[in-house]
């Protein structure tokens with residue numbers, strides 16, 4: 539790939555998965571129309587879903603999934619030591635994701651009820667940045683393919699990437715949607731980080747904030763607005779905690 543007559547380096551890239559559904563790395567692997575360009579822009583040295591290579595000389599590591607077992611901690615620390623740049627891929631890696639809901643339960647009791655006399659090793663879920671330094675976070679459940687490709691372009695060219703500084707409502711309005719609140723359904727669009735192109739409200743589902751909070755999200759005003767629409771604080775809280783991205787904000 540040449541740009542302005544310059545051939546950029548092809549960085550060695552690895553993708554690793556932890557506790558998750560692997561849907562985010564699948565976003566990279568299944569976009570057939572751009573997969574050859576993606577494979578040409580980077581040198582894949584370790585990516586279980588698309589390659590049998592298992593090398594440790596990667597420069598960039600994409601880490602998908604939350605951390606929920608002791609053995610995962612040691613593996614993550616090794617990846618951190620090897621990688622020049624560690625990228626958290628998807629809401630599980632960035633916030634704990636839907637897995638984070640399990641932290642509200644007694645894990646010993648849940649283990650006994652599900653596995654009886656054969657308990658499985660498990661720990662409260664943590665985001666990647668709670669255990670090692672993270673250089674870049676790409677939120678989303680799943681991540682947006684288009685956004686990840688833009689970010690990969692920036693990484694290859696060594697340029698910083700700026701996430702949108704506005705909420706999902708901006709992209710929703712650009713798609714001429716009738717607001718979900720006017721249709722009687724809650725939506726976190728006013729406080730959620732844009733960049734996904736508002737697929738949920740465009741398909742008739744209020745946003746659950748899978749990308750976490752927008753910069754300067756005004757939760758106090760948002761709760762007031764929800765109450766005026768007859769939506770309880772408890773319902774909003776449940777939505778805020780769905781992907782773990784608003785943890786600590788409210």
Ligand code: SF4
Nearest residue numbers: 558561628629630679
């Ligand atoms: S963020 Fe969502 S799509 Fe990605 S791995 Fe986690 S659960 Fe799957």
Ligand code: SF4
Nearest residue numbers: 707710717718725727
């Ligand atoms: S549907 Fe949601 S994202 Fe769209 S304008 Fe309304 S609140 Fe904002």
Ligand code: SF4
Nearest residue numbers: 734738745746747748
């Ligand atoms: S609209 Fe909301 S829930 Fe849907 S992808 Fe965007 S941030 Fe996530």
